[in-house]
């Protein structure tokens with residue numbers, strides 16, 4: 001079926017769920033009225049009214065369902081070609097950025113539809129972030145760096161910085177329609193490492209950095225979750241979010 005037109009009342013009530021609720025109430029109320037009218041021996045008109053309400057309510061629920069599915073198809077078609085582009089910050093890899101900011105037809109379609117009629121329902125009220133919440137800088141020690149060979153520093157690599165507050169402020173300002181909660185972000189060669197994977201990924205080069213204060217190999221140290229690569233030396237690090245290790 002054709003979805004209700006943009007800006008129409010029907011579109012609003014279908015997305016809001018009101019039409020479904022009204023249909024369900026009419027259906028149940030009508031059925032109850034019919035049963036009561038038959039049981040109490042009321043004039044037939046009451047039973048007929050109840051049946052009419054029940055069938056009208058059922059039809060409204062069925063129509064609303066079809067209209068909702070048509071609206072979902074419509075919003076999926078409108079966003080099918082969305083291209084998140086490259087990461088705007090060097091500490092989030094392009095692949096992670098695209099995975100996290102692409103339009104998910106299953107999860108995002110209902111959310112986007114509801115937000116079209118009620119903007120306050122957006123899961124991510126600001127597409128500009130914050131995408132990185134409560135980050136903790138995890139400086140990589142010289143001893144940890146010696147565990148992996150270094151790559152030559154490529155041209156265009158951001159300059160090093162000893163300003164931890166500045167690095168943390170950069171992280172907190174990360175844009176994006178995703179959330180990385182409580183990451184322990186490796187700082188290697190004076191630079192923020194680049195997040196290359198948010199889920200454990202096979203990479204034999206990756207070295208898990210234990211929480212500071214914990215010995216390497218401490219059995220309480222959970223396996224690394226996020227994978228990072230240093231933009232300067234190319235070493236690969238893995239850490240776990242702060243909330244699972246502290």
Ligand SMILES: [Zn+2]
Pocket residue numbers: 188189230231232233234235
């Ligand atoms: Zn490095």
